[in-house]
Amino acid sequence: MDDETFLLLLLSDSNLPTGSFVASSGFESYIKHGFGGDQNNRTTMFMRDSYSAYARSALAFVSDTHRIVQHVRRDPEQGSEQKSDLDKHLQKIKEVDELYDAMTLNDVTKRASKSQGVALLTLYSKGLTPPLTTTGIKNLKETEIEVNSYMASLVAQYKSLVRAESAPGHLPICWGILTGALGLTLGKYNLTSQYLHIFLHARSLLSASVRLNEIGPYNAQQTLLHISRSVIEAEVVRCKDLRTGIPSSTGTDPDQPDGVDDKSRGPANTWPLGEILAARHDLQHSRIFNS
């Protein structure tokens, strides 16, 4: 089994501590406010609108952050230049992060995004870097050790920025950092990180649906396998070329238009109804989810 496949299995484990358990992606509010008609179709209907909206608003940020970290991975600088390069990369990521913050004008979504984001950074630092005791670990090449150490540094320092409230630490950005730091990249069309992100979002929503008594646990699996899959794929493919407009490197990037936020290629909110309901989450008299 290759490294990447093992990583995918690990990252899709539902035991992974990511804090998504408390988020319903606005579904609880949707139901409480009387939307979706009768219970039979509610989950599928919400799912369709929600994945599409989330993909369009977040995937460009996952892609661009991932690209910044990937760029670091490919040519780690040597020696004394390393510190200033690290700062440069941290600033770039912070720029993307702040753009997401400015574009997500929804207190509930921001709150959920930040708490899950920092959980992912913590996951990397505490759960995915090589342990201190080295018995049993396969021999790594010198360059791999260096890259891992640089990544650990990058993540740790970005997390400090977030804790100090200098950077927002939003979920799509932190996911880009995590998957970039782990070296998750290839797979078909270079979309693995994005695909997994939407898959996890989809699964989290179905799990919320079960807990809200909307669908049963078997029905949830059935939906995930037979219905969600085509929706996830359609959305990932549709959003694969989106960019935030912030260049990933100082050199020329053939993928990136010249810093211009072209209206057909940027992130956007495509479901204003979902936005309002998600923001109104806290207005529910009683609720079991945090968002």
Next chain:
Amino acid sequence: MPGSSTSISKLQAGGGRITLSSHGGKAWISEFSATYPLKLLSPRLSDSAVAIVYVLTYGGGLVGGDCIELTVNVESDTKLLLLSQGSTKVFKDRPQQRLASVQRSDYASRSTPGQAPATLQNMNFTVSSHGALFLLPDPVTCFRSASYSQIQTFRASQDATIVILDWVTSGRKSLGEDWVLSRYYSVNEVLIAGKRVAKDVMLLENNEFDSDSRLNRSLAEKLSPFACYATVILRGPLVKETIAQLTTRYGGISIMQRKAPEDLLWSLSSIGSDKENGAVVRVAGKETEMVKDWLKNTLKSLEQHIGVDVYRRAFV
């Protein structure tokens, strides 16, 4: 020379400039120009600190290929209220350009041959220290198959006030139009003292390319049951009270399980990490009139800053 330009800017079709300057406590319009199909009107007002400008288009609507570029400067200690007369109607793409036009802007010339260009409104606003801009137009209505983009950029000083209303309706009810537009794209970007604090991007599209019809959700299905969606961005010293009122009102709402949606829903969020920096209000209503009344009542506190008579002209 007054105003921010030292030379007359080259005029292109649909271009316009407004500069509101202050002199001896009075506000006066030092720059005021528009080319077809854009039209600007400014009624004389008794209150000297406030000015009103109506932003209109000949024919009351926009057609494919129209490109409106408006630059607005609100200088220190002045207040500008920008209104429209009736909703901005956007017609479906048409292959020919308007017959009476001065030189087309670069945008319109860039259209793909064989494909009708969409409609674009591009507006740049600058609001200086202790200045205030109230952008309260009527909503945009995109007719069947219309394609519309609107990009509004606001650059404000730390102590400037801005109120931005951006709203869209589902179409002509009489013709049974229920969100049958082709594309609606609207950006509102706010920079305070050079730093971007908000960028609201709304994209509504009827997707034709999904091959699996089971997956296809039309815009009407996604946005149902509401016929009008509005966004209001508020920030600055003159709206602190309005935001505080909204916050109190919002905090008093408590939702119990409902069987069906309400006629009107609204949400409140902050710009940045707390409402001190401004707020974003989103409203959705089953009818445009409902949303209009709600907005008129909610923003009534602006009367103390622009006067009752001036405020009355908004939301007619």
